[in-house]
Amino acid sequence: xxxxxxxxxxxxxxxxxxxxxxxxxxxxxxxxxxxxxxxxxxxxxxxxxxxxxxxxxxxxxxxxxxxxxxxxxxxxxxxxxxxxxxxxxxxxxxxxxxxxxxxxxxxxxxxxxxxxxxxxxxxxxxxxxxxxxxxxxxxxxxxxxxxxxxxxxxxxxxxxxxxxxxxxxxxxxxxxxxxxxxxxxxxxxxxxxxxxxxxxxxxxxxxxxxxxxxxxxxxxxxxxxxxxxxxxxxxxxxxxxxxxxxxxxxxxx
Amino acid sequence: xxxxxxxxxxxxxxxxxxxxxxxxxxxxxxxxxxxxxxxxxxxxxxxxxxxxxxxxxxxxxxxxxxxxxxxxxxxxxxxxxxxxxxxxxxxxxxxxxxxxxxxxxxxxxxxxxxxxxxxxxxxxxxxxxxxxxxxxxxxxxxxxxxxxxxxxxxxxxxxxxxxxxxxxxxxxxxxxxxxxxxxxxxxxxxxxxxxxxxxxxxxxxxxxxxxxxxxxxxxxxxxxxxxxxxxxxxxxxxxxxxxxxxxxxxxxxxxxxxxxxxxxxxxxxxxxxxxxxxxxxxxxxxxxxxxxxxxxxxxxxxxxxxxxxxxxxxxxxxxxxxxxxxxxxxxxxxxxxxxxxxxxxxxxxxxxxxxxxxxxxxxxxxxxxxxxxxxxxxxxxxxxxxxxxxxxxxxxxxxxxxxxxxxxxxxxxxxxxxxxxxxxxxxxxxxxxxxxxxxxxxxxxxxxxxxxxxxxxxxxxxxxxxxxxxxxxxxxxxxxxxxxxxxxxxxx
Ligand SMILES: Nc1ncnc2c1ncn2[C@@H]1O[C@H](COP(=O)(O)OP(=O)(O)OP(=O)(O)O)[C@@H](O)[C@H]1O
Ligand SMILES: [Mg+2]
Numbered sequence: 202x203x204x205x206x207x208x209x210x211x212x213x214x215x216x217x218x219x220x221x222x223x224x225x226x227x228x229x230x231x232x233x234x235x236x237x238x239x240x241x242x243x244x245x246x247x248x249x250x251x252x253x254x255x256x257x258x259x260x261x262x263x264x265x266x267x268x269x270x271x272x273x274x275x276x277x278x279x280x281x282x283x284x285x286x287x288x289x290x291x292x293x294x295x296x297x298x299x300x301x302x303x304x305x306x307x308x309x310x311x312x313x314x315x316x317x318x319x320x321x322x323x324x325x326x327x328x329x330x331x332x333x334x335x336x337x338x339x340x341x342x343x344x345x346x347x348x349x350x351x352x353x354x355x356x357x358x359x360x361x362x363x364x365x366x367x368x369x370x371x372x373x374x375x376x377x378x379x380x381x382x383x384x385x386x387x388x389x390x391x392x393x394x395x396x397x398x399x400x401x402x403x404x405x406x407x408x409x410x411x412x413x414x415x416x417x418x419x420x421x422x423x424x425x426x427x428x429x430x431x432x433x434x435x436x437x438x439x440x441x442x443x444x445x446x447x448x449x450x451x452x453x454x
Numbered sequence: 455x456x457x458x459x460x461x462x463x464x465x466x467x468x469x470x471x472x473x474x475x476x477x478x479x480x481x482x483x484x485x486x487x488x489x490x491x492x493x494x495x496x497x498x499x500x501x502x503x504x505x506x507x508x509x510x511x512x513x514x515x516x517x518x519x520x521x522x523x524x525x526x527x528x529x530x531x532x533x534x535x536x537x538x539x540x541x542x543x544x545x546x547x548x549x550x551x552x553x554x555x556x557x558x559x560x561x562x563x564x565x566x567x568x569x570x571x572x573x574x575x576x577x578x579x580x581x582x583x584x585x586x587x588x589x590x591x592x593x594x595x596x597x598x599x600x601x602x603x604x605x606x607x608x609x610x611x612x613x614x615x616x617x618x619x620x621x622x623x624x625x626x627x628x629x630x631x632x633x634x635x636x637x638x639x640x641x642x643x644x645x646x647x648x649x650x651x652x653x654x655x656x657x658x659x660x661x662x663x664x665x666x667x668x669x670x671x672x673x674x675x676x677x678x679x680x681x682x683x684x685x686x687x688x689x690x691x692x693x694x695x696x697x698x699x700x701x702x703x704x705x706x707x708x709x710x711x712x713x714x715x716x717x718x719x720x721x722x723x724x725x726x727x728x729x730x731x732x733x734x735x736x737x738x739x740x741x742x743x744x745x746x747x748x749x750x751x752x753x754x755x756x757x758x759x760x761x762x763x764x765x766x767x768x769x770x771x772x773x774x775x776x777x778x779x780x781x782x783x784x785x786x787x788x789x790x791x792x793x794x795x796x797x798x799x800x801x802x803x804x805x806x807x808x809x810x811x812x813x814x815x816x817x818x819x820x821x822x823x824x825x826x827x828x829x830x831x832x833x834x835x836x837x838x839x840x841x842x843x844x845x846x847x848x849x850x851x852x853x854x855x856x857x858x859x860x861x862x863x864x865x866x867x868x869x870x871x872x873x874x875x876x877x878x879x880x881x882x883x884x885x886x887x888x889x890x891x892x893x894x895x896x897x898x899x900x901x902x903x904x905x906x907x908x909x910x911x912x913x914x915x916x917x918x919x920x921x922x923x924x925x926x927x928x929x930x931x932x933x934x935x936x937x938x939x940x941x942x943x944x945x946x
Contacts, residue, residue, distance in 0.1 A: 293916025
């Protein structure tokens with residue numbers, strides 16, 4: 202579904218991604234781990250088309266289409282979704298207005314009819330209750346005054362509503378208490394199906410107990426230095442990154 | 455839940471549209487009989503004023519009042535303090551009287567400026583109404599007279615007077631004499647004096663004691679007075695325990711050959727009375743290079759004369775090359791309330807200096823000011839507000855919130871708050887913010903499939919939410935669309 206070849210990207214003139222290679226097939230869950238500042242969020246921003254990130258080399262195919270040529274909204278309409286590490290507040294715009302607009306844009310792109318207000322309301326209530334979210338959240342302004350955990354849940358609500366093919370979760374587990382973590386993971390597991398794929402950025406093994414990855418990759422200084430199965434995450438939890446980094450430095454020498 | 459409300463809003467506004475359609479074409483037909491294009495020669499002197507007054511068949515006292523205003527105006531100087539810049543106006547190069555002009559008759563919409571049509575389409579103005587607005591001949595397929603008559607009948611039953619000010623001068627001289635100039639005397643300022651001398655027409659409303667006006671009164675419904683744009687004069691009196699909501703303006707872009715507009719609006723609220731005055735102003739702002747466009751120098755003021763009275767101004771200002779406007783409240787009655795909710799948008803080379811004055815005189819008077827300024831292009835947007843708490847205004851309170859939003863880096867936003875407090879039991883709060891439309895906000899919305907243009911509209915509408923909430927619902931929906939059009943192409 203997603204093929205990343207030798208992807209390099211700069212932020213403010215500095216090279217952050219130094220040649221990423223990764224293939225994610227439909228139905229798979231990949232986890233990306235790695236120390237702070239290694240480029241995980243950068244990868245997510247590059248894949249979703251944030252203009253502040255300049256792609257200098259490489260290629261990304263999304264269902265065979267050239268992803269890097271599309272503007273951010275087209276990528277979203279094609280089914281690329283990012284649950285933000287730091288969700289943004291939009292004062293004065295209700296969650297409902299925002300999500301209905303987004304959903305209808307995506308439906309329009311797919312050649313579907315607009316959803317009626319009644320259908321929309323029923324749908325959002327159903328999805329919100331799956332995530333243990335109060336109905337009041339639906340009419341509140343997008344992320345304004347939401348607690349850290351509520352913001353993260355709201356990202357997952359958007360995922361459930363917009364039904365993307367490819368989901369990037371950027372530290373969706375951070376700031377969640379253990380019950381919320383289970384609820385969010387449950388949301389992901391309900392949504393997961395053979396036609397969707399996930400790239401889960403996290404620092405902690407505990408999320409991966411609930412969202413079980415098929416593959417785990419370690420990102421370090423803009424490169425994937427190690428890939429493995431879910432056992433790799435356990436090993437990292439146990440030993441940290443030092444041993445891997447040392448191995449990597451050794452290899453360079 | 456919100457969605458359902460919104461849907462209702464739209465449906466209701468559709469209903470209103472139908473009524474608007476009917477009544478606005480009433481004007482057109484009303485005109486046909488009395489269109490004789492008559493324009494006075496340029497220049498202003500006592501003879502011109504006498505001519506205006508006699509054309510309108512005014513009584514002697516009215517003529518005298520105009521002349522006094524004119525003589526006073528001669529001694530005044532044009533104000534230079536607003537933060538706006540424009541070439542010197544030659545007041546002798548303006549024609550001060552023009553009978554309703556007939557717009558050029560076109561045979562079909564194909565002959566109308568395509569830019570204008572595009573705007574109409576975006577505003578969702580129905581075809582029939584588009585024709586009326588752009589001067590295309592339409593067939594009257596309905597009995598327009600009966601709509602207007604039904605409307606007038608309802609008001610008459612309640613004893614409400616709603617007519618043009620010219621008509622009021624003839625039919626209700628005692629009310630006009632008592633209240634005209636009582637809130638904005640002709641000595642008030644340069645443009646108020648000029649308006650008093652030469653005013654063309656405007657609305658007059660009187661709501662008798664204890665009456666709640668059952669419908670929103672709007673200029674659309676006003677009979678016998680269109681073409682009053684240049685020197686409009688409006689007077690609204692709400693007697694004890696009464697209520698009225700008045701809508702002024704129109705979201706359709708309005709062009710006018712008269713560059714200078716200087717209106718005066720006076721509101722008087724007596725004991726327990728409430729007046730809600732909403733404006734959508736969309737005069738021609740000039741082209742993208744800043745050429746042409748209307749200078750809009752307006753004096754709007756309301757007096758809360760009675761105890762427990764309330765005056766509320768809500769405005770959405772997107773038009774005009776230059777706007778100079780401070781709808782104000784004089785809070786004389788104890789416990790009286792003044793409110794000002796404003797959205798002012800400037801784009802390209804537009805300049806706006808707007809705000810309000812809240813003058814607290816009575817005890818426990820309260821005022822709220824919510825101002826949202828949006829600047830784009832190379833425009834300049836200033837908020838200027840005065841809050842004065844007088845010596846006797848025990849327990850007076852004011853809350854001011856003044857937010858500016860910048861789009862791009864060539865525009866300007868300025869805030870000039872003036873606070874004068876003479877009573878130390880008063881509480882005055884002022885909050886101000888300036889923000890840019892955030893790239894991160896736009897990207898967030900993009901990432902959910904929303905285009906940059908729609909994202910900007912969404913963010914801007916959110917920014918103005920508190921003000922839109924105050925607009926009568928049929929206006930709120932249109933105001934949102936209007937904002938989108940005014941800011942088109944200003945980001946991304
Ligand atoms: N918008 C930006 N402006 C400047 N520098 C940036 C920007 N985004 C990322 N960087 C820099 O790029 C590097 C990688 O950052 P990134 O956010 O991708 O790391 P991360 O792996 O997500 O880290 P964390 O685990 O802390 O979230 C960091 O040095 C960061 O400072
Ligand atoms: Mg990160």
